[in-house]
Amino acid sequence: MHSWDLTPQQAINLQQELRQQIITTDQFGPVRYIAGVDVGFEDRGNTTRAAVVVMACPELEVVASAIARQPTRLPYIPGLLSFREVPAVLEALEQLAQPPDLLLCDGQGYAHPRRFGIACHLGLLTGLPSIGVAKKRLIGTHHDVTPERGSQQYLFHQQEIIGVVLRNRAHVKTIYVSSGHKVCLESAVQWVEATTTRYRLPEPIRAAHKLASG
């Protein structure tokens, strides 16, 4: 059984340990089902609500979904987000009638201070390939991204490429893509673009967001 009640320092130590098991190259077969993962809060933050929506590829039609509610155990601490959200997400994933082949997570993956964002954490614990899709930057620097759709720039941190800043829709705010587990950065960007239609975020994540918040 995995312990989730850790002190910030213990959580940091665990990240340093688990990061060593992360695989940043493609290690998966054909992707038929892709899932979007997101988390919301109710009851003034006392309840954590995780939502997962599975869509068929490339149709992007919903084939399964699940919601899990748990008492919120930790506050939000930049860099330790996964310890707050992952437990509820795991419960939601277990309820799915159709297991996914790939995970699109709302938040950073490798683009994290210790290279272990929530996408990495979820990928490692489930064994599933995963990708981090964040709406805001946590760390790193990058050159300006031109306004047209598809425009992108590498995200750097300490001389290392940790992700891609992507303009998924023309003239719309950029998103931050990084590999989670068993998916390389290039493939991560391809899957994000392949599951995006007419909005800023990939459809699976948009659908999960609706379930987690609406």
Added chain:
DNA sequence: GCGACAG
């Protein structure tokens, strides 16, 4: 010491 800071 002073900012920055996924959701």
Added chain:
DNA sequence: ATCTTGTCGC
């Protein structure tokens, strides 16, 4: 993330 009303635009 959440708290919150109206408003501008397709």
